[in-house]
Amino acid sequence: VVTPRVTCSTGQVTANAACCVLFPLLDDLQSNLFDDGECGEEVHESLRLTFHDAIGFSPSKGFVCGGGADGSVITFDSIETAFPANNGIDDIIDQQTPFLARHNVTPGDLIQFAGAVGVSNCPGAPRLQFLLGRPVAKAASPIGLVPEPFDSITDVLARFAEVNFSPAEVVALLASHTIAAADHVDPTIPGTPFDSTPGIFDTQLFIEAQLRGILVPGNGFNGGTAPGQVLSPLEGMIRLETDSNLARDSRTACEWQSFATNQAKLQSSFRAAMAKMAVIGQNTKTMIDCSDVIPVPKPVVGKPHLPAGKTMKDIEQACASAPFPALTADPGPQTSVPAVPPS
Numbered sequence: 420v421v422t423p424r425v426t427c428s429t430g431q432v433t434a435n436a437a438c439c440v441l442f443p444l445l446d447d448l449q450s451n452l453f454d455d456g457e458c459g460e461e462v463h464e465s466l467r468l469t470f471h472d473a474i475g476f477s478p479s480k481g482f483v484c485g486g487g488a489d490g491s492v493i494t495f496d497s498i499e500t501a502f503p504a505n506n507g508i509d510d511i512i513d514q515q516t517p518f519l520a521r522h523n524v525t526p527g528d529l530i531q532f533a534g535a536v537g538v539s540n541c542p543g544a545p546r547l548q549f550l551l552g553r554p555v556a557k558a559a560s561p562i563g564l565v566p567e568p569f570d571s572i573t574d575v576l577a578r579f580a581e582v583n584f585s586p587a588e589v590v591a592l593l594a595s596h597t598i599a600a601a602d603h604v605d606p607t608i609p610g611t612p613f614d615s616t617p618g619i620f621d622t623q624l625f626i627e628a629q630l631r632g633i634l635v636p637g638n639g640f641n642g643g644t645a646p647g648q649v650l651s652p653l654e655g656m657i658r659l660e661t662d663s664n665l666a667r668d669s670r671t672a673c674e675w676q677s678f679a680t681n682q683a684k685l686q687s688s689f690r691a692a693m694a695k696m697a698v699i700g701q702n703t704k705t706m707i708d709c710s711d712v713i714p715v716p717k718p719v720v721g722k723p724h725l726p727a728g729k730t731m732k733d734i735e736q737a738c739a740s741a742p743f744p745a746l747t748a749d750p751g752p753q754t755s756v757p758a759v760p761p762s
């Protein structure tokens with residue numbers, strides 16, 4: 420099979436002429452949103468936005484087509500940014516919205532494209548799929564569809580099951596928290612990461628979430644969405660109750676552990692789950708595959724390890740059928756994780 424190719428007026432070659440609109444958008448995003456190709460704050464927030472838009476879909480609440488990954492979080496931002504679970508997403512919505520005036524794409528396409536481009540800046544990430552063609556949203560998402568960090572695993576799995584995601588796919592999607600930080604869980608310490616390497620798409624989240632929690636970063640629990648915050652193993656790192664429980668619940672612990680040292684599985688599972696999430700509620704038959712516009716990410720930096728000062732005794736074994744993979748610790752004093760700088 421010969422894949423047809425077109426050359427855009429801007430010089431790049433792609434699968435379909437409809438994708439040409441994305442090259443100037445790619446350059447604009449890299450220069451003016453992602454600080455020249457960084458895997459920093461705006462990439463993290465853009466990835467979070469892909470989820471908070473897409474998960475707003477509920478067959479039981481009357482969606483048949485439309486909803487989901489439709490850009491409603493931008494089109495109806497005054498409604499959806501007021502949902503408690505969307506705390507903080509107004510920031511990245513304000514930063515992405517001006518790109519709509521400069522490029523001929525819909526809000527739903529912008530959100531998923533920015534997420535895929537942003538993730539490509541993170542060493543170790545898979546090259547995500549991108550399909551073009553989400554119509555402008557006709558309605559806001561109903562409230563209550565975005566999971567909260569204090570939700571039970573039963574509730575989280577039920578919410579994802581409603582949009583046809585298995586427990587294993589939920590765990591794969593949580594790889595997103597390897598390139599993530601919290602601004603609002605404890606608002607006194609914004610930019611506090613979920614793993615020690617928030618600029619790298621590696622397996623450290625799946626190792627570090629399994630370490631025994633011993634401390635509260637910053638100066639104690641400071642409101643925000645806590646009760647969704649639980650003890651962290653490392654100074655400067657924050658742990659969500661849902662991440663902690665997904666790593667320990669019998670329905671998800673073995674899947675969680677399976678990612679601890681398997682970068683290739685992490686990449687392929689996250690890629691597949693993101694491809695599915697990015698089109699929730701959309702009709703893929705009318706969409707165009709523009710995945711070849713997404714840059715190829717750099718390889719992962721570093722190897723799976725315990726943070727300095729930890730031993731295997733600090734791992735809380737949760738999977739009943741296989742031992743946690745043996746790891747050695749980085750040398751040096753107890754790891755303290757620096758915050759992700761705001762930019």
Ligand code: HEM
Nearest residue numbers: 463464466467470566567568592595599600601602603604
């Ligand atoms: C059980 C499901 C989930 C829960 C309860 C959850 C909860 C949270 C919370 C509370 C934050 C911190 C927000 C802040 O304080 O700034 C956060 C950040 C984040 N989440 Fe999730 N999340 C879930 C699933 C996902 C999924 C599926 C994705 C994407 C595929 C995602 C991507 C992110 C990213 C990238 C950040 C970091 C944002 C930043 O650094 O500014 N999350 N999540």
Ligand SMILES: [Ca+2]
Nearest residue numbers: 597616617619
């Ligand atoms: Ca990481």
Ligand SMILES: [Mn+2]
Nearest residue numbers: 460464600602
């Ligand atoms: Mn942030």
